[in-house]
Amino acid sequence: MQIKELARATGVDVETIRFYEKEGLLPEPARLDNGYRNYAQPHLERLAFIRHCRALDMPLADVRRLLGFVDDPEGQRLDVDHLVDEQIGRVRARLKSMRALEKQLLQLRSRCDGAHEQGAACGILDELVSAAHGEACACHPAASRPVSA
Template identity: 40%
Template structure:
C-alpha cells in the first residue's frame, strides 16, 4: 500500500476515531468524500488525516459540529482575518464558562446534601430523601 494512501480503518486508528464516525463526518460534509480504489474501497490521503485530526481535536475541546463546520470553512481560506475564528472561540468559551458555573452549583448542592447526611440508616438518609420524588399528599 502506498504510504500516502489510507484505508478508512487506518484513518480511524490514526485519529482515534471510530469508522462509523468517519462515515458520519463524510455524510455531514465535514470530511470530503475520498477517492475510491478499483475495488471500490475508500482511499484517504494526508489532507483527510489532517482534517479529521482537526475535527477530533475540536470535538475534544467541546466545539459543536456547527462551530467546527464554520472553523473548517474559515481554515480553508487562510488569507482572511481571523476575527471570525476569535468570535467562535469566544462564544465557545462563554458556553464553557456557563457549564463550569453549572457544575460548581451542582458540586455545592452535592456538598450540602452530603454534609446534611447523618450517616445513620437509609430510612433517615438526606441524600436518598433529596433524590426521591416528592409525594403529593391529598388535601
C-alpha cells in the same frame, strides 16, 4: 489508507468518520478498484483538526466555520476570535452550572451521617423523597424550586 486505519491513526470511530463525510466536514476519499475508500494524508490532517476542535467541545457548526477559514487562507478571519470567545462563554456558563450542581450535591451529602444500618433512616433518601413530593430539600430550597401545576 482504509477507514479503519484512519480511525486507528486519529482515535475517531469509523461511524463518526462516515458521519463527518456525510456532513461535508471531511471530503469523500477516492475509491480503490475494489470500491474501498482510500484516505490520504490530507484526510488524516483534517480529521485530526476536527477531533481537536471537538475535544475543545466546539459545536459542529463552529467546526464547519473554522474549516472554512482553513480552506480559504486569504479570507476574512476576524470571526475566528469571535467563535473562540463564544466557546469560552459556553464553557464558563457550564462551569458555573457545574459549581452550582456540586454545591447542591454537597448539601444533599451533608444529610447523611454515614451510618447505614439496616432499617435506619437515610438522610439523602429522605431528602430525595421530599423533593419528589414537591417539598423543599437540602439541595433545592423552597425559594428556588419551580412551582408545580
